[in-house]
């Protein structure tokens with residue numbers, strides 16, 4: 176295949192313990208560390224490995240969002256992507272609109288694979304890849320922990336509730352990564368320098384002819400009900416006594 | 425007036441308990457009738473099971489060779505076609521539903537609401553974001569069909585005692601052949617209770633140290649009739665198979681009793697157990713974050729505590 180598109184979402188770093196604004200209007204993101212969504216980094220790593228095996232010509236990273244997304248695209252380029260596409264918008268798009276944007280890019284780029292994370296760890300939606308596959312009318316392999324390409328077909332092992340499921344599908348297709356697909360490489364200093372010279376093109380959302388819609392409105396954001404800190408017991412006997420008292424053993 | 429369609433999850437012969445939990449959620453849309461659809465190669469048995477669940481009007485049986493295994497690309501166009509008669513389409517937030525429902529929503533050109541944890545009104549719901557560290561109340565547009573997944577840990581299974589009619593239907597939709605099922609390998613877990621519906625779950629983490637040591641967790645689980653879970657670190661280290669992982673990217677569970685052994689309590693793990701009735705933590709580090717949320721905490725070495733517990737239980 177000529178190329179793989181990999182989607183990189185700029186998201187709050189997974190180590191940040193987010194807090195809800197007291198007025199219920201959202202979560203506090205000012206001054207919070209932002210990163211590439213961890214599942215997307217895994218998707219990119221897999222695409223790079225496929226390229227290293229000679230099964231794709233190039234790896235193109237895509238991010239949709241504000242100018243700040245370019246930081247995450249630069250991380251992708253430093254990891255080894257060949258070029259980057261930034262679709263600029265200040266609006267936060269819903270998964271269906273992200274999928275519609277990606278279709279536009281797919282029409283222009285004709286990728287053999289589009290790789291995404293299985294979910295973005297901010298909204299925890301777990302939708303975009305599946306929606307994209309539906310609109311593209313192509314196969315989807317979600318929650319993938321092993322991927323093998325052989326010519327025009329691919330085989331994926333998927334992490335499902337019952338264990339590991341294997342499916343075979345024709346390319347082009349959409350693949351979403353699970354955590355055990357691989358361990359992403361570390362970016363080295365010289366790579367960051369090199370990445371600055373790699374091509375990054377920016378397109379305004381409007382130029383793609385897409386008008387985002389608000390289909391789901393967030394009315395309120397609240398902190399989850401907190402679990403009370405419980406009691407400490409001294410030993411196994413006391414633990415069992417406590418469970419018996421609570422009718423649990 | 426609307427009508428709800430619930431997508432049954434099954435393995436070809438048994439209805440998955442997630443379906444009965446979805447029906448509980450459907451019951452919270454007061455006044456809306458609810459049907460269940462079973463897509464299968466031969467759905468007779470699964471339809472009969474679904475028909476006994478409380479408050480189901482009609483079980484729609486769609487038999488097709490292409491439905492032998494649940495493939496989202498094959499099921500989605502069928503559900504999108506059926507959805508024309510409904511105002512709401514619900515599936516479980518299991519890997520089955522998460523794979524399928526967004527594909528259905530996109531075919532219908534509507535949004536999908538992930539992980540409904542409570543129903544405020546027919547178009548307004550609560551759902552978790554940021555690994556459950558925030559809960560949002562969302563509202564969909566009144567004119568749009570609602571396509572959603574139900575966070576199964578937030579709902580109890582609906583009661584039995586229903587007497588729904590079963591209605592066979594054939595759908596005139598083209599099904600893709602670009603995706604083929606090749607098999608599933610699961611741990612099966614030797615007939616132990618199912619992790620997602622067990623009333624007691626015992627989980628081991630990196631602290632358990634090896635695949636061999638996990639036998640300790642299994643022995644204790646068998647003593648209590650419990651299902652066995654694990655942290656991501658334990659799965660990544662190869663101590664236990666992936667289908668045991670509990671947490672943001674594993675299974676979200678709500679047992680009456682959860683016992684975490686050798687698990688530090690990362691937010692991604694905690695998010696999977698927040699709905700447990702009672703959380704017990706056993707960890708040798710008194711500062712482990714798991715103790716912040718545990719109802720009962722015991723500081724100590726799991727290798728001495730587990731054998732003691734076995735004697736006492």
Ligand SMILES: Cc1cc2nc3c(=O)[nH]c(=O)nc-3n(C[C@H](O)[C@H](O)[C@H](O)COP(=O)(O)OP(=O)(O)OC[C@H]3O[C@@H](n4cnc5c(N)ncnc54)[C@H](O)[C@@H]3O)c2cc1C
Pocket residue numbers: 189213214296354628629630631632654655656657658669670671672673674675685686687688689690691692693696706707708709712724725726727
């Ligand atoms: C995007 C993302 C998603 C994730 N999703 C999940 C998920 O779904 N589920 C999940 O679990 N994690 C998930 N994680 C990983 C999570 O952040 C933690 O790394 C993981 O939960 C740690 O597992 P652990 O507690 O077993 O290991 P550790 O954090 O290493 O803790 C081991 C604990 O064992 C204790 N211990 C060691 N020896 C003994 C002994 N002899 N006796 C008693 N106690 C002992 C130690 O004190 C320590 O507290 C995710 C991470 C990311 C980035």
Ligand SMILES: Nc1ncnc2c1ncn2[C@@H]1O[C@H](COP(=O)(O)O)[C@@H](O)[C@H]1O
Pocket residue numbers: 182183184185212214215237238239240270273290291292293294295296298299300301302303304
């Ligand atoms: N704004 C975005 N830019 C690039 N990729 C995105 C964006 N939003 C979502 N994605 C991709 O879609 C995946 C799933 O996101 P979600 O459906 O929101 O959980 C992410 O892991 C990304 O790969």
